[in-house]
Amino acid sequence: MNIVVSIKQVPGTTKVAINPATNTLIRAGVEAIINPFDMYAIEEAIRLREKFGGKVTCITMGPPQAEEALKSAIAMGADDGILISDRAFAGSDTLATSYTLAMGIKKFGQFDIILTGKQAMDGDTAQVGPGIAQWLNIPFIAWVKKIEDVKEDAKTIRVERMMDDGYEVLEGPLPILLSVVKEINEPRTESLRGKMKAKNFKATVLSAKDIEADPDFIGLRGSPTIVNRVFVPVRSGKKELVEGATVEEKVSKVVASLRESKLVN
């Protein structure tokens, strides 16, 4: 079974400054990690390979230093890594990012399952997974919390998808793209053998030309999203502790206070 895991390198902290001129994150000097949700996708891919055989390939789109994310995935147990990197991708929004990743995956060849995290912890849109599926014209299931069964001969998969009030059991055909939630497994730590392999690992680097990307669909040109302004919201609400002997007394005080501030009639 050929499993592709799409992983994103993100800042290892939420305390990242924003460049007000370009509305982009200032990443220089900030420690980078694999997006935490993608760790669950890597783990699930390794478990699938352990059960069904095959190969786990991680793919990432990013600057040259994103190779470090692929090395960490190799240290965990992935077999191979592809870095899609080119200045032509700068300024990509989620549409252009998912197009670029889809073209890279196409170049990679045959695949049965593509796994992504449920969302990236910096961009947070959760759009890239479904975007890749759309570009590849394959089905997509979000928030997978368990892979129940894979029938390789029938080319079907049955999964549990997490919902607010329980879970759904869904079956779909292969190839398919699944985004996974953290409830799916417990990611393993890097093994000594894996670390040794990662040390000498060199990712296959693909440029815009290598993946035969249409220049109209990549980078700023392929990004219809316009970011007007990025800012950290200021917390302006004042806090007030309401005290009272009974719940009724406290509720009356809250209502009186709301009326006073004209928030209720």
Ligand SMILES: Cc1cc2nc3c(=O)[nH]c(=O)nc-3n(C[C@H](O)[C@H](O)[C@H](O)COP(=O)(O)OP(=O)(O)OC[C@H]3O[C@@H](n4cnc5c(N)ncnc54)[C@H](O)[C@@H]3O)c2cc1C
């Ligand atoms: C107009 C605009 C311009 C932008 N310009 C830049 C820029 O110049 N530089 C920049 O760094 N960012 C830029 N961004 C942000 C960039 O588009 C997003 O970071 C990227 O598309 C991923 O979206 P997300 O973080 O919301 O991921 P989500 O959709 O939340 O991620 C879901 C899952 O998709 C996969 N995934 C997401 N991104 C990648 C990736 N790169 N490689 C592999 N797998 C991935 C992961 O499995 C992840 O868990 C820009 C965004 C906009 C809107």
